[in-house]
Amino acid sequence: MPVDHYENFPVASWLLPRRLRRPVEAIYRFARSADDIADEGNAPAAERLAQLAAYHAELDRIERGDTPTDPIIFGPLAIAIREFAIPLAPFRDLLSAFAQDVEKTRYAHFGEVMDYCRRSANPVGRLMLHLYGDHDPRHLAFSDAICSSLQLINFLQDIAVDYRKDRVYLPQDELAALHVSEKQIADGDARGTWNMMMGRQIERARKLLQAGAPLGRQLKGRIGLELRVTILGGETILRKLHADPGCVFHNRPVLTKKDWMIMLGRALY
Incomplete structure (x- = not known):
């Protein structure tokens, strides 16, 4: 798991217990991809905010117990959230910060x-x-x-x-x-x-x-x-x-x- 891109993720994967590697990878993938939306490329601000809003919508689906439409990022995240009863507030806070970086x-x-x-x-x-x-x-x-x-x-x-x-x-x-x-x-x-x-x-x-x-x-x-x-x-x-x-x-x-x-x-x- 590469951990050098999203700087706020203080995780060394080789120190993680095996049972936590998949949920941590799922959380990291979410954070990294959302951070990339805010930081990478040349998309206009409105497009970046729309993509982050789509992430919020996926979290809403998970909260309702629905299947996420994005199987790559949100499929594994939904499994981790259900298996470990992870609260959604931290994910929403991260998205709020990434949106703030745009604005x-x-x-x-x-x-x-x-x-x-x-x-x-x-x-x-x-x-x-x-x-x-x-x-x-x-x-x-x-x-x-x-x-x-x-x-x-x-x-x-x-x-x-x-x-x-x-x-x-x-x-x-x-x-x-x-x-x-x-x-x-x-x-x-x-x-x-x-x-x-x-x-x-x-x-x-x-x-x-x-x-x-x-x-x-x-x-x-x-x-x-x-x-x-x-x-x-x-x-x-x-x-x-x-x-x-x-x-x-x-x-x-x-x-x-x-x-x-x-x-x-x-x-x-």
Whole structure:
């Protein structure tokens, strides 16, 4: 299962128990394809929104107990939803966030960014906990913190990538307060107060990740290991961003094979 395309899906398939691989693949296929509708190709906004509306209609069919019209994406998803009694709200939240990507390109303040994270990232963690049969409210809160942090980290990684799509996820009021302009992003200019602005964004994402990190030790077995690796991955990207805040313009920070080996070793021991 390829998991490198939909960045908000913190799943390493080789760590999954066999019984969960099919439902996770079905959920991932749904999320990836819907994200592609919002992000890929040159279709006009109205067409993208219509395709996402069709996804909502398929979820409605599943909710009514009807057979989905799309057997490739929604057939396996319907089976997983029935077998594991998966709630539909997280899927609808994801579609809401993807539709917002089509319509909204700027965020006035951090509260708006977090509202987006609540729908674009947090549902993934909640779905995974549901599949593992974990409904502890504290664990859900920890998961939300981790997933939102990972989304913020991805925004920082992709500042230049997102700008080319005419999207800026950095809070507009914070950019203005530090006199960081969109022209700097367009020009790949990390001078002036860029490092200060990035430092604040990095620290906030780090604190949010740390707030959820206890979940990695509280969950036992493979899900705990998987989550610890995911958290360490976020921490590694944050360290790279901190070391060179301008790297988003010339050397987008990614996890290397060496990083993965170190992360797995630390997660195990």
